[in-house]
Amino acid sequence: MKFGGTSVGTAQAMQQAISIVAREEGRGTPLVVLSACSGITNKLVQIAGAAGRSALDEAMTLAGEVRGFHLNLLDELIKGAELKAELATTIEALANRLEMLIKGVDIVGELTERSKDMFCSFGELLSTTVFAAAMKELGHNVAWVDVRTVMITDENFGFARPLDEICTANVSKIITPLLAAGTTVVTQGYIGATKDGRTTTLGRGGSDYSAALLGAWLDDTSIQIWTDVDGVMTCDPRLVPEARSIRVMTFSEAAELAYLGAKVLHPDTIAPAVQKNIPVYVLNSLHPDAKGTIITNDPERLSGMSYEGLVKSIAVKKNQCIINVRSNRMMGRHGFMNELFDLFARYGVSVEMISTSEVSVSLTVDDKSFNDELIQDLKTLGEVEIEHNVATISVVGDNLRMSRGVAGRIFSALKNVNLRMISQGASEINVGVVVEEPEVATAVNNLHREFFSAPQDHAIFEKPAGK
Ligand code: ADP
Ligand code: ASP
Ligand code: MG
Numbered sequence: 001m002k003f004g005g006t007s008v009g010t011a012q013a014m015q016q017a018i019s020i021v022a023r024e025e026g027r028g029t030p031l032v033v034l035s036a037c038s039g040i041t042n043k044l045v046q047i048a049g050a051a052g053r054s055a056l057d058e059a060m061t062l063a064g065e066v067r068g069f070h071l072n073l074l075d076e077l078i079k080g081a082e083l084k085a086e087l088a089t090t091i092e093a094l095a096n097r098l099e100m101l102i103k104g105v106d107i108v109g110e111l112t113e114r115s116k117d118m119f120c121s122f123g124e125l126l127s128t129t130v131f132a133a134a135m136k137e138l139g140h141n142v143a144w145v146d147v148r149t150v151m152i153t154d155e156n157f158g159f160a161r162p163l164d165e166i167c168t169a170n171v172s173k174i175i176t177p178l179l180a181a182g183t184t185v186v187t188q189g190y191i192g193a194t195k196d197g198r199t200t201t202l203g204r205g206g207s208d209y210s211a212a213l214l215g216a217w218l219d220d221t222s223i224q225i226w227t228d229v230d231g232v233m234t235c236d237p238r239l240v241p242e243a244r245s246i247r248v249m250t251f252s253e254a255a256e257l258a259y260l261g262a263k264v265l266h267p268d269t270i271a272p273a274v275q276k277n278i279p280v281y282v283l284n285s286l287h288p289d290a291k292g293t294i295i296t297n298d299p300e301r302l303s304g305m306s307y308e309g310l311v312k313s314i315a316v317k318k319n320q321c322i323i324n325v326r327s328n329r330m331m332g333r334h335g336f337m338n339e340l341f342d343l344f345a346r347y348g349v350s351v352e353m354i355s356t357s358e359v360s361v362s363l364t365v366d367d368k369s370f371n372d373e374l375i376q377d378l379k380t381l382g383e384v385e386i387e388h389n390v391a392t393i394s395v396v397g398d399n400l401r402m403s404r405g406v407a408g409r410i411f412s413a414l415k416n417v418n419l420r421m422i423s424q425g426a427s428e429i430n431v432g433v434v435v436e437e438p439e440v441a442t443a444v445n446n447l448h449r450e451f452f453s454a455p456q457d458h459a460i461f462e463k464p465a466g467k
Pocket of ligand 3: 205263
C-alpha cells in the first residue's frame with residue numbers, strides 16, 4: 001500500500017491513511033510505503049540548492065520549517081507524553097542531520113547529485129517516522145524499516161535503479177519475516193542506498209515505483225497506490241474538470257499514459273507489476289470506498305468491462321521544447337539519423353517525440369534537459385530551430401490500434417489550435433500532438449469533449465466520488 005504526499009500531508013490525512021491500513025489489516029498484513037508529506041521534497045530540493053550556492057541563512061530557515069512542520073504533525077497526532085518525547089527526539093535528530101548536511105555543502109561550496117539525494121531522503125524518513133509512531137500509539141503491531149537496508153541500487157544518483165537480486169534477498173531477509181509474524185511494515189518510497197550505503201533516490205515521484213518493486217519482490221497479491229484522485233482518470237482533473245475515473249485499464253495503457261505525462265503514476269510503476277502479473281489498484285485516500293482503477297491484464301476482469309470506446313485517456317506533458325534540424329544532407333543519404341541521435345545520446349538527453357520529413361527532423365525534449373553545447377553540435381548537421389514553451393498531448397487507448405477515423409476526430413477537435421508537431425506510429429496505442437503551452441487547456445478540453453462527452457454507460461468510466 002503506497003500513500004502519496006497529500007495522503008500523508010496533514011495529521012488528518014495521516015489518520016485517514018492509518019484507517020485505510022487498518023481495514024487492510026483485517027485481510028492480511030500490509031507493507032506500507034510512504035512518500036514525504038506534500039511539499040516537503042520540493043522544500044528539500046530548495047534547501048539543497050540554497051546550500052549549494054552558499055545561501056546559508058535561506059537553507060537554514062527552510063530546514064527550520066521542515067523541522068517545525070514535523071514537530072507540529074507529531075504534536076497533533078500523538079497523545080502519549082512518553083511516545084511524544086521519544087518521537088520528538090528522533091525528529092530533532094533527523095533535522096539536526098539535515099542542518100549538518102547544509103553546513104557541509106556550504107563549506108565544500110559544491111552540491112553534487114550525491115548530496116542532493118541525501119537532502120531529498122529526509123522527507124520520506126520523517127513522514128514514515130511519524131506515521132509508524134501514530135500507528136503504534138493506536139495499538140497496531142507495526143515496524144518501521146529503513147528501506148535503505150532493502151532497496152540497494154546502482155550509483156546513478158538522482159535516478160538510481162535497484163539491483164534486483166540483492167533486493168529480492170533483502171526483502172526475504174528483512175521484510176518477509178515481519179509480515180509473516182503479522183507485523184505491518186512501514187517504510188519509505190523514493191529512496192534507496194548503494195551497496196556501500198550511500199543514499200540514492202529513484203527520481204521525483206518515485207514512491208509509486210518503490211511500492212511496485214517491493215510488491216513484486218514480495219510476490220504480493222496486489223499493489224495499491226493511494227492518492228488524491230479517484231484512480232486514473234480520462235485526463236488530469238486539474239486541466240479538465242469533467243474528467244472521469246477509469247475503472248479498468250491494461251498494463252500497456254497505464255504504462256503508456258504514465259510515460260506520456262499522467263502524473264498519477266510514476267512511469268516505471270507498471271513494469272514490476274507486469275513481470276509478476278500483479279494487479280495495480282489506483283485509489284483515493286480521500287474517498288476510500290470509491291472504486292478507483294484496476295490495472296491488469298486479467299482477461300476475465302477486462303472482459304467483464306467490455307469497452308467499445310476508442311480513447312481511454314488523454315495525457316499532457318508540459319515544459320517541453322521542439323528542436324527542429326533541417327538539412328539537405330538528409331536527402332537520399334544514410335547515416336544522418338545515426339549522427340543526429342548519437343549527439344543526443346552523447347549529451348544524455350532523452351528524445352520524446354519524433355517526426356521527420358525528407359529534409360527535416362523535429363523532436364521534443366524536456367526543456368531543462370539540454371544545453372547550448374548540444375545545440376552547437378547539432379548545428380554542424382544543419383539549420384537548427386528551437387521552440388520553447390510547448391506541451392505534448394497524447395490520446396491513449398489499446399483500441400486506437402485497429403480503429404479508423406481517430407486522426408480525423410482528433411484534428412477536427414483541434415481545428416482552432418496551432419499544432420506544432422504530430423506523431424503516430426504504426427502499432428502505437430497513442431496519437432501525439434505538440435501545442436504551445438497557452439493552448440493546452442483549450443486543446444485538452446476540446447479533445448475530452450470529442451471523445452468522452454457522449455453519455456457514458458460503459459461500466460469502465462465513473463464520475464469521481466463526491467461530484
Ligand atoms: P501522489 O502524491 O499521491 O503521488 P501525484 O500528485 O503524484 O500524487 O499524482 C496525482 C495527481 O496526478 C492528481 O492530483 C492529478 O492532478 C494528476 N493527474 C495527471 N493525470 C492524471 C490522470 N490521467 N488521472 C488522474 N490524475 C492525474
Ligand atoms: N517525495 C518524492 C517526490 O516528491 C517521491 C514521491 O512522492 O513519490 O518526488
Ligand atoms: Mg506521485
